[in-house]
Amino acid sequence: MLNSFIDEAKINELLAKTRPDNKQVKDIIQKSLSKQRLDLAETAALLNVEDKDLLNELFTGAKRLKEEVYGNRIVLFAPLYVGNNCTNDCSYCAFRCSNSEARRKTLSDQELKDEIIALEKKGQKRLILVFGEHPEYSGEFMANAVKTAYTTKFGPGEIRRVNINAAPLDVAGYKKLKAVGIGTYQIFQETYHQETYKRYHPRGKKADFLWRLYGLDRAQQAGLDDVGIGALFGLYDWKFEVMGLLSHAVHLEQEFNVGPHTISFPRLQPAQGVNIPETHLVSDDDFKRLVAILRLSVPYTGMILTAREHPELRREVIELGCSQIDAGSRIEMQGYSQALGQEQESDRQQFKLGDTRSLDEVMRELVSDGYTPSFCTACYRLGRTGEHFMELAIPGFIHKYCMPNAIMTLKEYLQDYASPETRNKGEQAIKQAIAKLPSNQLRNEVIKRLGRIEKGERDLYF
Ligand code: SAM
Ligand code: SF4
Numbered sequence: 172m173l174n175s176f177i178d179e180a181k182i183n184e185l186l187a188k189t190r191p192d193n194k195q196v197k198d199i200i201q202k203s204l205s206k207q208r209l210d211l212a213e214t215a216a217l218l219n220v221e222d223k224d225l226l227n228e229l230f231t232g233a234k235r236l237k238e239e240v241y242g243n244r245i246v247l248f249a250p251l252y253v254g255n256n257c258t259n260d261c262s263y264c265a266f267r268c269s270n271s272e273a274r275r276k277t278l279s280d281q282e283l284k285d286e287i288i289a290l291e292k293k294g295q296k297r298l299i300l301v302f303g304e305h306p307e308y309s310g311e312f313m314a315n316a317v318k319t320a321y322t323t324k325f326g327p328g329e330i331r332r333v334n335i336n337a338a339p340l341d342v343a344g345y346k347k348l349k350a351v352g353i354g355t356y357q358i359f360q361e362t363y364h365q366e367t368y369k370r371y372h373p374r375g376k377k378a379d380f381l382w383r384l385y386g387l388d389r390a391q392q393a394g395l396d397d398v399g400i401g402a403l404f405g406l407y408d409w410k411f412e413v414m415g416l417l418s419h420a421v422h423l424e425q426e427f428n429v430g431p432h433t434i435s436f437p438r439l440q441p442a443q444g445v446n447i448p449e450t451h452l453v454s455d456d457d458f459k460r461l462v463a464i465l466r467l468s469v470p471y472t473g474m475i476l477t478a479r480e481h482p483e484l485r486r487e488v489i490e491l492g493c494s495q496i497d498a499g500s501r502i503e504m505q506g507y508s509q510a511l512g513q514e515q516e517s518d519r520q521q522f523k524l525g526d527t528r529s530l531d532e533v534m535r536e537l538v539s540d541g542y543t544p545s546f547c548t549a550c551y552r553l554g555r556t557g558e559h560f561m562e563l564a565i566p567g568f569i570h571k572y573c574m575p576n577a578i579m580t581l582k583e584y585l586q587d588y589a590s591p592e593t594r595n596k597g598e599q600a601i602k603q604a605i606a607k608l609p610s611n612q613l614r615n616e617v618i619k620r621l622g623r624i625e626k627g628e629r630d631l632y633f
Contacts, residue, residue, distance in 0.1 A: 176422040182414040185215035200232040203467040218410045233463035237492040244577040246495040248297040257303030259375035265443040276504040289507035291328025294588030296546035302337040310344025314351045331548040339386025345393030358386045359401035363415025367407040397432040405439030433473040442522035466492025481525035499530030535593040538600035545577030549632035
């Protein structure tokens with residue numbers, strides 16, 4: 172019988188008793204800037220910082236760490252809902268089985284292809300396929316959807332990395348996905364607090380806290396070494412959830428020698444017929460704090476900020492340590508292939524999105540703000556995943572490999588999909604990014620390859 176590796180008593184005690192002084196907080200930030208993962212006590216100390224000046228140091232530290240580990244690169248992806256049938260009854264989700272108003276749909280092969288083509292036409296290269304939890308959505312079913320995504324191509328467009336966000340599978344199910352080359356398998360625990368978990372998941376397979384908690388252990392056992400964890404902020408105390416996420420990361424490190432590839436921190440959004448008590452809703456200010464603290468706690472883990480948040484807040488939060496965002500997202504079934512207008516349809520989507528801008532608009536803002544947006548998929552295609560990826564995630568790697576790859580994938584986007592204004596600003600951003608590359612040799616090589624992309628070559632990477 173498995174036990175939970177979330178030590179609630181210890182987390183509660185640390186949160187209740189840790190009252191760090193200024194020097195301790197500064198030392199913890201320094202440890203994190205030396206790229207070491209923090210432990211639970213250190214993270215509890217950061218969570219309990221209330222002093223304004225210290226909070227500012229914490230934000231400055233998170234920004235610096237992001238720059239040093241990830242550069243100014245930001246990876247883009249889009250979610251694609253494949254099916255919203257669901258046998259669970261999560262009280263916060265419009266797809267819950269008791270919501271009779273939801274329009275249910277599983278995309279046919281052709282409908283899925285239509286969605287993929289619509290995404291490729293916008294310039295997307297990285298997808299996350301999303302599924303409800305239903306016997307229909309087996310490992311094999313998901314594997315077929317992944318195959319369709321990789322093989323459906325339109326013009327210069329292609330999908331080069333497919334991730335999945337879905338229910339936990341058994342080892343055999345994950346093996347089917349490994350065989351078709353998925354990227355990351357994401358499962359959000361929603362809340363790490365067992366009693367709260369029980370309350371929000373009254374029925375269906377998801378009611379089993381431990382089956383979900385160990386879901387990514389089974390993925391690792393099946394050889395899927397890129398896994399993503401997450402908590403749905405707003406169900407329980409945000410400080411507890413940060414400690415839960417860290418405990419999960421530590422558990423994966425201890426058991427499999429590799430921490431999670433990504434951490435997600437979705438915040439509860441309004442959804443059809445959903446009425447959640449406001450007790451634990453997370454304010455914008457606390458949201459920024461939790462992102463900065465997560466950044467400092469797990470320096471080498473990718474952090475995903477989704478379009479649940481509105482554009483102004485996203486702009487601020489990206490700086491604090493996010494490495495991936497989705498853009499141009501539609502989360503209603505068939506939302507990409509069927510033009511539905513700006514106002515997304517409530518009976519076809521899981522919750523309400525905060526950022527409904529197009530990919531082009533988001534790209535324009537990113538390059539104007541000094542970022543290098545990236546569609547890079549090199550690591551996973553060269554087998555640089557899991558433990559191997561962790562070894563490579565050493566200082567310098569990002570600047571030698573990820574930045575050049577970001578520049579080249581940005582160039583492809585500008586050539587094939589960007590509006591004239593975005594192209595203009597993007598070309599300036601490329602010049603600035605080239606100037607910051609670590610050596611002349613690399614600069615020259617990248618410039619050469621950009622010339623090849625201008626002549627029509629695609630998919631060049633280091
Ligand atoms: N059905 C699968 C599951 O529950 O794991 C995977 C997909 S679910 C559609 C993706 C995630 O959306 C959930 O894990 C949950 O964290 C999040 N979510 C559900 N309802 C939400 C809401 N009202 N606001 C924000 N995020 C929500
Ligand atoms: Fe189903 Fe996932 Fe929604 Fe829960 S969160 S009702 S499992 S789609």
